Amino acid sequence: MNLVPRYTQIADNFAIQDQPTSVANPQLLLWNASLAQQFNIDIAATARANVFSGNDKQTIAAVALGYSGHQFGHFSPRLGDGRAHLLGAVADAEQQLWDIQLKGSGATPFSRGGDGRCALGPAIREYVMSEAMHALGIKTTRCLAVVGSGETVYRNPPQPGAIVTRIASSHIRVGSFQYLATQGDTEGLKNLADLAIARHYPDITATGAERYLALLAAVIKNQVELVVSWMRVGFIHGVMNTDNTLISGETLDYGPCAMMNRFDFDTVFSSIDKQGRYAFGNQPNIANWNCARLAESLIPLICDDDDHAVALLTPIINDFAEQFNRQFSAMWASKLGLVAESAVDKELIAALLTLLKEHQLDYTNTFDALTESLIGQARVPEALTQWAVNWRKRTNEQSYKIMRAVNPRVIPRNHVIEKILSEYNDTGSSTLLNDFNTVMANPYADSKLLAAFQLVSEDDKEYRTFCGT
Known part of the structure; x- marks a missing residue:
C-alpha cells in the first residue's frame, strides 16, 4: 500500500x-x-x-x-x-x-x-x-x-x-475553510481551495476571483444533488454540521443517521437534534445554509473589499434554492414515472405526499408497490387507489423502467441495523449482515431474501440514534 x-x-x-x-x-x-x-x-x-x-x-x-x-x-x-x-x-x-x-x-x-x-x-x-x-x-x-x-x-x-x-476522495470540509478563514490565513485558504479544485473540480480553469466563485458554484451543485439523492431514498443524516459537509458532495459521518419509514417531512431520529434542525424535510435548507458559510470563508479570495466580495458571492448562494427546487421536482417525477412535464404534476405530487403522511404509509414500500403495480406484480396501497387513477393517466410504457431505477426495493431499515449491531456486540459477528449484504448488493432488484428485509418495524417514532463519540 x-x-x-x-x-x-x-x-x-x-x-x-x-x-x-x-x-x-x-x-x-x-x-x-x-x-x-x-x-x-x-x-x-x-x-x-x-x-x-x-x-x-x-x-x-x-x-x-x-x-x-x-x-x-x-x-x-x-x-x-x-x-x-x-x-x-x-x-x-x-x-x-x-x-x-x-x-x-x-x-x-x-x-x-x-x-x-x-x-x-x-x-x-x-x-x-x-x-x-x-x-x-x-x-x-x-x-x-x-x-x-x-x-x-x-x-x-x-x-x-x-x-x-x-x-x-478527500476530507476537505466546509469547516476546513472556516478553520483557515478564522485564523485569517489567506494563503492557506488559497492553497486549500486550489487543492480542492485540482482534486474535485479540475474543469475550473479560471483565475483570480472567478476561480473561487466557480468553486462555490460547483460545491453548491454537488450539495444539491447529494441532498436530493438522500431524500429520494428517505435518508436522514442527523448531524449536518459544517464540519460534516464535504465539498466533494460525498456523504460523511454516519453517527446519528437513520432511514425514514413512515413518510413525514418532520421525521427526526437523532437524540441530540431536539429542535428538528436536521429533520428529513429541513435538509435542503441546512445544505444551503452550510454553503453560505463556505461563501463567507471564501471572501478573502474574492476581493479585498468585503462588501464587493459579498455582492459577487450572493447570487451564487441564492441560486441554491432554484437548483434544488428544479431537481427536487424532477426527482419526484422520476419516482412516479412521469415522462413528460405537465401542469397537473405539482398537484398530483402534493396530493400524494399529503396521503402518505395522513395514512402513515411506508415511504420505500409504497413507491416499490406503485412501481410494481405498473406490471401487475403488486397492488396500489388502498389509501392511494383514488389518487392512482389520475397518476396512471400520466404514465406510459417507459414509466416502469424509470421508476425501477430510482425506487429501491430495500433500504438499511433501522431495526435491521440495530439487530446487526446487537449481534456484533454479543458475538463479534453477524449472520444477519451476510443476508443483508446479499440483498443490498442490488437494492433495486428482486431477490430470494427481499421480502424479509422489506418488513417494517411496528413503530419507530421513539427510535433514537446517537453520535457515537
Whole structure:
C-alpha cells in the first residue's frame, strides 16, 4: 500500500503529525475485499488487523486534520480530528488520490480531553450504512475495514472498542475553510481551495476571483444533488454540521443517521437534534445554509473589499434554492414515472405526499408497490387507489423502467441495523449482515431474501440514534 501525504503543505497546524495509539488485541471484524481490490490494497490477511488498528506504524506518517464547524448552528473555531488519523492517500487506476483514515484510533491534539476511541456499534453502523448508500447509488465515503480493539470504551454503558477505516476522495470540509478563514490565513485558504479544485473540480480553469466563485458554484451543485439523492431514498443524516459537509458532495459521518419509514417531512431520529434542525424535510435548507458559510470563508479570495466580495458571492448562494427546487421536482417525477412535464404534476405530487403522511404509509414500500403495480406484480396501497387513477393517466410504457431505477426495493431499515449491531456486540459477528449484504448488493432488484428485509418495524417514532463519540 503506497501512501502519500496530501495536506501537510496547506498551512501551519492544518495537518498535525500524530500517530495512532496502539490497542491491546486487534481483531479484523469486517473487510471490504472489493474496495481493497479497487485500490490495489494488498495487505496480507494476517497483517490487516495490525495495520488498520494503527498498531503498525513503520510506514505511516499519520496526521490529524484541523477544521472548524457550526454544530447545530453554534460555531466552534477549533474542532479537528479528535479521534481520527489520516494515514495518507492511495491512487486509483486513474491515478486519483483517495484518503485513508482511521477513526477511533486514539487521542490527537484536537481531542479536547476525549479518549479518541470509537465503540464497536458506531463503527459497524458506519461500515454497513456507507456501503448500503453506495449500493443505492448515492455519493459517499466508503469503509474498508472494521477492527475490534480488544479494549473497552467507557461510554454509558461501557462497550467493546473498534477502529473503522474510511476511504474518501478527500476530507476537505466546509469547516476546513472556516478553520483557515478564522485564523485569517489567506494563503492557506488559497492553497486549500486550489487543492480542492485540482482534486474535485479540475474543469475550473479560471483565475483570480472567478476561480473561487466557480468553486462555490460547483460545491453548491454537488450539495444539491447529494441532498436530493438522500431524500429520494428517505435518508436522514442527523448531524449536518459544517464540519460534516464535504465539498466533494460525498456523504460523511454516519453517527446519528437513520432511514425514514413512515413518510413525514418532520421525521427526526437523532437524540441530540431536539429542535428538528436536521429533520428529513429541513435538509435542503441546512445544505444551503452550510454553503453560505463556505461563501463567507471564501471572501478573502474574492476581493479585498468585503462588501464587493459579498455582492459577487450572493447570487451564487441564492441560486441554491432554484437548483434544488428544479431537481427536487424532477426527482419526484422520476419516482412516479412521469415522462413528460405537465401542469397537473405539482398537484398530483402534493396530493400524494399529503396521503402518505395522513395514512402513515411506508415511504420505500409504497413507491416499490406503485412501481410494481405498473406490471401487475403488486397492488396500489388502498389509501392511494383514488389518487392512482389520475397518476396512471400520466404514465406510459417507459414509466416502469424509470421508476425501477430510482425506487429501491430495500433500504438499511433501522431495526435491521440495530439487530446487526446487537449481534456484533454479543458475538463479534453477524449472520444477519451476510443476508443483508446479499440483498443490498442490488437494492433495486428482486431477490430470494427481499421480502424479509422489506418488513417494517411496528413503530419507530421513539427510535433514537446517537453520535457515537
